Amino acid sequence: MTGKERGSLYLLTGLVVGLALGLLYAWVIQPVRTAQSTPATLKSADKDRYRALIAAAYAANGDLLRAKARLELLKDADPYNALAEQAQRALEEDQDSKQARALGLLVVAIGQENGSTPILPLISSPQIGINETSTTGSPEAVQPTRARSKPALILTASPASTMTRAASTSSESTTTAVETPAPTSGSTATQPPPASETPQFTPALTQTFTPTSSPTAVILSTRTNTPTPGAQFVLENQERVCDQVLSDPLLQVQVTGTQGQPVPGVEIVVSWPGGEEHFYTGLKPELGLGYADYTISSDETYSLRLAEGGQTVNGLSAVDCEGSNGERYWGAWLLTFVEP
Amino acid sequence: MSSRWLRFILVILIGVAAGLYYGWVVDPVQYLDTDLSDLSPDYKTDYVLMTAEAYSAERDFDLAAQRLAALNGASPQAIIQEAILFAENPGYTDTDRALLRDLNRAFQNGEVGENRPGS
Numbered sequence: 001m002t003g004k005e006r007g008s009l010y011l012l013t014g015l016v017v018g019l020a021l022g023l024l025y026a027w028v029i030q031p032v033r034t035a036q037s038t039p040a041t042l043k044s045a046d047k048d049r050y051r052a053l054i055a056a057a058y059a060a061n062g063d064l065l066r067a068k069a070r071l072e073l074l075k076d077a078d079p080y081n082a083l084a085e086q087a088q089r090a091l092e093e094d095q096d097s098k099q100a101r102a103l104g105l106l107v108v109a110i111g112q113e114n115g116s117t118p119i120l121p122l123i124s125s126p127q128i129g130i131n132e133t134s135t136t137g138s139p140e141a142v143q144p145t146r147a148r149s150k151p152a153l154i155l156t157a158s159p160a161s162t163m164t165r166a167a168s169t170s171s172e173s174t175t176t177a178v179e180t181p182a183p184t185s186g187s188t189a190t191q192p193p194p195a196s197e198t199p200q201f202t203p204a205l206t207q208t209f210t211p212t213s214s215p216t217a218v219i220l221s222t223r224t225n226t227p228t229p230g231a232q233f234v235l236e237n238q239e240r241v242c243d244q245v246l247s248d249p250l251l252q253v254q255v256t257g258t259q260g261q262p263v264p265g266v267e268i269v270v271s272w273p274g275g276e277e278h279f280y281t282g283l284k285p286e287l288g289l290g291y292a293d294y295t296i297s298s299d300e301t302y303s304l305r306l307a308e309g310g311q312t313v314n315g316l317s318a319v320d321c322e323g324s325n326g327e328r329y330w331g332a333w334l335l336t337f338v339e340p
Numbered sequence: 341m342s343s344r345w346l347r348f349i350l351v352i353l354i355g356v357a358a359g360l361y362y363g364w365v366v367d368p369v370q371y372l373d374t375d376l377s378d379l380s381p382d383y384k385t386d387y388v389l390m391t392a393e394a395y396s397a398e399r400d401f402d403l404a405a406q407r408l409a410a411l412n413g414a415s416p417q418a419i420i421q422e423a424i425l426f427a428e429n430p431g432y433t434d435t436d437r438a439l440l441r442d443l444n445r446a447f448q449n450g451e452v453g454e455n456r457p458g459s
Contacts, residue, residue, distance in 0.1 A: 014350075017355060018358070019356070021355070022362070025356075025360060026360050037378040038383060053394065057393035060393045061393050070386070070390070073383070
C-alpha cells in the first residue's frame with residue numbers, strides 16, 4: 001500500500017467514525033422530538049379516546065363519511081372491528097354511558113353501510129359450538145354460538161334522535177357534493193376531517209397534499225342512520241343450541257336479507273314480566289353483521305320480537321343442556337329472521 | 341498540529357454533521373405509543389373540532405373540558421384558540437369554525453349553570 005492510499009484510507013476512516021457518532025447522537029442520545037405525530041402512532045389508550053370522540057362527534061352530527069375518514073387516520077388493521085371491540089368493552093364497563101351508546105351507533109351505521117356486501121366472515125372465532133338440531137336455513141346460516149358473558153348493546157333511542165345538528169351540515173337523504181381538496185377549495189357539507197400527516201393542512205380523505213394539483217372527487221353522502229325496519233323480517237327458524245363454551249344462557253338472533261346477506265342495525269326487543277330491553281344486530285361483527293345476542297336469566301321467561309312489528313316469539317327460557325359426561329350447562333335459543 | 345491531523349478532524353466533523361442531518365432530518369426516530377399531546381397541529385385541531393361537534397349536541401361542559409384536558413395543553417381556552425386559528429386554513433367549513441367558536445364561548449363563559457348537565 002502506497003503512502004497516498006494510506007492517506008485516503010485515513011480520511012475515510014475519519015468520515016465513518018464521524019457518521020457513526022452523528023447517528024448515535026441523533027438516534028440514541030438526543031433523538032428529535034417534535035409534536036408531529038399522527039393518530040396512527042398514538043398509544044392504545046389514546047387511540048381509544050380518539051375513537052370514542054369520533055363516535056361522539058358522529059352521534060352529534062350524523063356525518064358518517066367524516067367519521068369513517070377519521071377512523072382511517074388511526075390506521076387500524078380493521079377499523080370496523082376495532083370500533084366494535086371498543087364498543088363491546090365500553091358496554092361491559094357501563095352499558096348506559098354516552099360513550100358506549102355513541103360507539104354502538106357508529107358501529108351500527110358503518111355495519112349498515114357495509115351490510116349490502118358481507119365483508120366480514122360470519123364466523124371467525126375458533127370457539128364455535130355444535131348445535132343440538134340441524135340447521136334448516138340457507139348455507140349462509142352458520143350458527144354462531146360463542147360465549148358471551150354480557151348482553152349485547154342496549155340502545156334506548158334510535159340514532160336519528162341524536163341528530164340535533166344534522167340539518168345544519170347535511171341532509172337526511174343521499175346528497176352529492178363535489179370536493180376539491182386543494183388550498184382554494186370551498187367548504188362542502190361532506191368534507192372529511194381536515195387533518196393530515198404533515199403539519200400543513202391536508203384533507204384526510206387522501207392523506208396526501210399536492211398544492212399544485214386540484215383533483216376533484218365526487219363524494220356521496222351515505223347517511224344510513226335508521227335501522228332496517230323489523231317488520232320486513234319473518235321468523236324462519238327457532239332452535240336450541242348447546243355449546244359448552246357458552247357460560248350464560250343466551251338468546252341469539254340472526255337476521256338475513258333477501259339474498260341471504262346478514263343485516264346489521266336491526267333493533268330487537270326482548271321483554272319479560274316487569275322489564276324490556278333493546279339490542280341491535282351487527283355489534284359483534286366477528287360473529288356476523290346480522291348477529292346479536294342477549295344474556296338471559298335462568299329464572300325468567302322471555303318474549304322477543306323485531307322492534308317495528310312482526311312476529312313475537314314467546315316462551316323463551318334458558319336452554320338446559322347436557323354434555324357427553326352428563327354435566328349440565330346453559331345453552332341458547334337461536335332465532336333466525338329472514339327478509340322474504 | 342500537522343495538516344494530516346487537521347484533515348482527520350475535519351472529516352470526522354463532516355461525518356458527524358452528515359450523521360446528525362440524516363438522523364434528525366432525513367430519517368428521524370419514529371415514535372410509537374405517543375400521547376394525544378404529541379399530535380401535529382392539524383390533528384389537534386381536528387380533535388378539538390370533534391370535541392366541539394360533540395359539545396354542540398351534548399352541551400356537557402365538563403365532558404368537553406375532560407376531552408380537551410387529554411391534550412395536556414396550557415388551558416382548554418388556549419387549545420381552542422389555537423384550533424380556531426388553525427381552522428382558518430382552507431378546508432374547514434364555516435360550520436366547523438362556528439362550532440369551534442361556540443366551544444370557545446362556552447369556555448370563556450365558564451358555562452356555569454344552565455348548560456351543565458344536571459343543573
